[in-house]
Amino acid sequence: MTALHTLGVAEVAALVQQRELSPVEVVTACLTRLEALEPTLQAWVTVDRHGALAAAKRCEQAMQQGGRSGALAGVPVGLKDIIYTAGLRTAAGSRVYANFVPTYDATVTVRLQQAGAIILGKTVTTEFATADPSPTRNPWNTEHTPGGSSSGSAAAVAARMIPAALGSQTGGSTLRPASYCGIVGLKPTYGRISRYGVIPVSWCLDHVGILVRSVQDAALVLQAIAGHDLHDTSSLSQPVGNYSLAVQQADTPPRLGVLPDFFRDHADAETQQHTAATVERLARAGASVREVSLPPSYATVLAAHRILMKVEAAAFHADMFRTQREQYGPRLRETIEMGLVIPAVDYLRAQRLRRLFQQEIPQMFHDVDILVTPSTPTPAPRDLGTTGDARFQSPWTHAGVPTITLPTGLSQAGMPLGLQLIAPALEEERLLRAARWCEVTLNVTLAPPL
Amino acid sequence: MAGERTAAEMLETLAAQARLLWGEADAERQRPALSQTAEEIAIVAQATVPADLEPKFFA
Numbered sequence: 001m002t003a004l005h006t007l008g009v010a011e012v013a014a015l016v017q018q019r020e021l022s023p024v025e026v027v028t029a030c031l032t033r034l035e036a037l038e039p040t041l042q043a044w045v046t047v048d049r050h051g052a053l054a055a056a057k058r059c060e061q062a063m064q065q066g067g068r069s070g071a072l073a074g075v076p077v078g079l080k081d082i083i084y085t086a087g088l089r090t091a092a093g094s095r096v097y098a099n100f101v102p103t104y105d106a107t108v109t110v111r112l113q114q115a116g117a118i119i120l121g122k123t124v125t126t127e128f129a130t131a132d133p134s135p136t137r138n139p140w141n142t143e144h145t146p147g148g149s150s151s152g153s154a155a156a157v158a159a160r161m162i163p164a165a166l167g168s169q170t171g172g173s174t175l176r177p178a179s180y181c182g183i184v185g186l187k188p189t190y191g192r193i194s195r196y197g198v199i200p201v202s203w204c205l206d207h208v209g210i211l212v213r214s215v216q217d218a219a220l221v222l223q224a225i226a227g228h229d230l231h232d233t234s235s236l237s238q239p240v241g242n243y244s245l246a247v248q249q250a251d252t253p254p255r256l257g258v259l260p261d262f263f264r265d266h267a268d269a270e271t272q273q274h275t276a277a278t279v280e281r282l283a284r285a286g287a288s289v290r291e292v293s294l295p296p297s298y299a300t301v302l303a304a305h306r307i308l309m310k311v312e313a314a315a316f317h318a319d320m321f322r323t324q325r326e327q328y329g330p331r332l333r334e335t336i337e338m339g340l341v342i343p344a345v346d347y348l349r350a351q352r353l354r355r356l357f358q359q360e361i362p363q364m365f366h367d368v369d370i371l372v373t374p375s376t377p378t379p380a381p382r383d384l385g386t387t388g389d390a391r392f393q394s395p396w397t398h399a400g401v402p403t404i405t406l407p408t409g410l411s412q413a414g415m416p417l418g419l420q421l422i423a424p425a426l427e428e429e430r431l432l433r434a435a436r437w438c439e440v441t442l443n444v445t446l447a448p449p450l
Numbered sequence: 451m452a453g454e455r456t457a458a459e460m461l462e463t464l465a466a467q468a469r470l471l472w473g474e475a476d477a478e479r480q481r482p483a484l485s486q487t488a489e490e491i492a493i494v495a496q497a498t499v500p501a502d503l504e505p506k507f508f509a
Contacts, residue, residue: 191508204507234508303493310487337480338487341467346491351505353497358506 004029006447009075009163009217016074019063023056023074027118030076034120034161037450040142041159042135043152045081046089047121052076055118072224073116078165080153081122082129083208084197085109092199093127093134093149095327096320106197107229108166108208115224120162124152126387129168129201130313132329133387138181139448140415144380147177148387153211154181159450164221167209170201170309172376172393174209175405175420180380180388182407182416182446184435186210186218187393189425190400191236193222194229202312203234204351205305205397213445215436218404219243222428238426246429250436253286257368260291262298266391268378274417275374278408278442285441292368295360297353302391304350304357305398311347314339358399358425365424370434375405375418382413392420401425404435407446416446455495461488 004026007015015021031049038044056074063069079085082092084102086109091097105113112119126134126149136151138144139159146155150167154177157165167174169187178185186209193208200206210221223243229235258279264272283289314321314336321328321336328336364371377389396403402425405418419438423431464484468477477484 297497300493300497303490306490307487307494334480334483337468337472337476338464338483340471341464341484342487342491343463346494348505349497349499350494351507352499352503353494355503355506356499 005033005160007163008213009072009220010214012075012163013072013220016063017069021074023059023118024053026074027052027056027076027120030120030162034156037159037161041137041139041155043124043156043159043161044078045091045122045124045152048088048119051088052118052120059116059118070114070116070224071220072112075117075164076120076162077112077117078120078123078153078156078162079109080129080150080165080167081125082168082199083109083166085119085122088122090122090199092129093125096324097199102197104197107194107231108225109197111225117224123150123156123165125149126151127329127332128199128317129170129173130335131331131387133384138380139450140182140380141382143384144382144415145180145384145386145388147180147380149173150177150209150211151387154178154183154185157181157211157213158183158448160447163212164217165211167211168198169207169209169393169397170205171305171397172390174207174211175393175403176376176388176390178211179375179405179407179416179418182448184212184214184218184404184406186222186404187397188222188226188402188428189236191234192226192402192428194232194235196229196231200312200316202309204312205308207397215404215406215432215439216247219247219432241429243428243432246432247436250433250440252437253288254369254434254437255288255367256282257290257292257364257371259294259371259373262294263373263392266377267374270411271374271376271378271417274409274411275419278419279372282438282441290368292364292371295357295363297357297360298395300353301357301395301398304353305394307342307347307350308354310335310339311342312339354398361399361401362424369430371422373420373422375420379411379413379415379417396422402428402431404431406435406439406442407444408442409444410446455492457488457492460491460495461485464488
């Protein structure tokens with residue numbers, strides 16, 4: 001029999017729905033797995049064993065009494081520790097927030113609970129979801145970074161402690177750790193998932209992300225938490241798609257656009273060769289592949305992105321930083337210090353250039369459905385002093401378009417490699433359909449040797 | 451005008467602001483980060499932006 005902690009979101013939800021699996025059993029199995037591996041991986045800040053078991057019992061009782069169950073009934077999840085949980089500490093990996101207990105839930109917390117998910121606890125984030133590394137280790141090799149800033153979410157899902165976790169992405173903080181840990185990471189269109197109750201890095205760049213082990217699981221979680229939120233001024237009002245249906249209709253090979261130049265030049269040789277071989281496999285299975293040029297404004301994207309992130313992070317932290325500067329880690333401190341001296345006119349010029357890039361993106365999709373790149377320039381570095389390189393994700397976060405990473409194999413050193421897929425804004429269904437087709441075609445599922 | 455500023459000029463502007471905010475010693479410590487930020491600003495400053503293009507903060 002399959003070990004319960006290895007089940008994915010769709011499997012747990014289906015078995016619970018069919019009364020073939022007890023939510024208490026699956027939560028207990030995940031807690032047991034978590035407690036066995038946590039000393040090695042350090043993926044969790046807070047494990048709410050009592051609360052999770054109580055929620056699982058309530059779910060079980062409700063179902064026994066014939067109550068309507070949600071789409072994620074009984075599915076254990078973890079929340080990155082920048083996501084508000086009423087009554088449960090949300091420390092953001094920071095000494096400044098060390099004792100902060102929110103009085104309300106983030107919208108995503110509420111929506112997960114409404115869908116029946118069981119919150120096991122809070123996963124490790126780097127300090128305020130920025131670049132100072134967290135203590136979390138990569139489940140594939142504990143001498144390698146798991147990536148960040150959603151370090152704990154990625155490590156916990158990869159290690160089969162939980163089937164799903166939420167993270168966030170301001171640069172590359174969902175897709176990068178997902179790729180480094182060999183799982184699926186999804187960042188939808190900016191505003192598709194509410195940011196209400198999520199501690200910000202940069203208001204205009206922050207996205208909530210989803211970390212799971214399959215495209216179908218990503219679709220299920222997105223379906224549960226996407227949608228307009230009056231509490232979030234950036235929330236999209238456009239209707240939510242049928243993501244679960246999209247992954248069931250993944251039988252047509254997509255037209256793929258590969259991006260030479262930047263994404264080839266900045267990847268190491270092994271990643272370049274692996275990506276080329278992966279795209280070749282997809283082409284042999286029927287995908288059409290052509291090269292697509294980056295638009296002129298791409299030349300300013302990384303610089304503009306860093307300016308926006310520094311200034312907005314500084315704006316959020318300014319008051320706390322004035323009185324508690326010594327409590328901040330070196331990289332975040334530097335980010336804030338830089339943000340405080342960047343002239344306002346340059347911040348606004350970066351915003352205008354961001355809009356220019358957003359306006360130029362559709363031209364890249366004239367003849368293709370989806371863009372593909374390596375998810376990261378290299379596999380996870382053997383260096384716990386870094387969270388890795390976000391350059392392959394930042395441009396798309398900057399533009400606010402949806403992206404997903406799929407695991408595609410292992411490096412010579414035994415570390416995961418991934419493929420990043422990119423779609424135009426609001427095209428999550430297209431993205432998920434193509435990602436599911438690639439996933440089925442490539443047939444790669446990675447499990448770390450734990 | 452933005453397009454006329456070089457990274458070196460920008461660095462001096464940022465360093466002066468840093469000295470005002472944090473003092474001489476901290477501003478000196480920040481020099482590598484200030485230099486990188488000045489490079490980023492120079493890239494943005496030298497790019498052509500259509501005059502009628504407004505910023506767009508949210509979706």
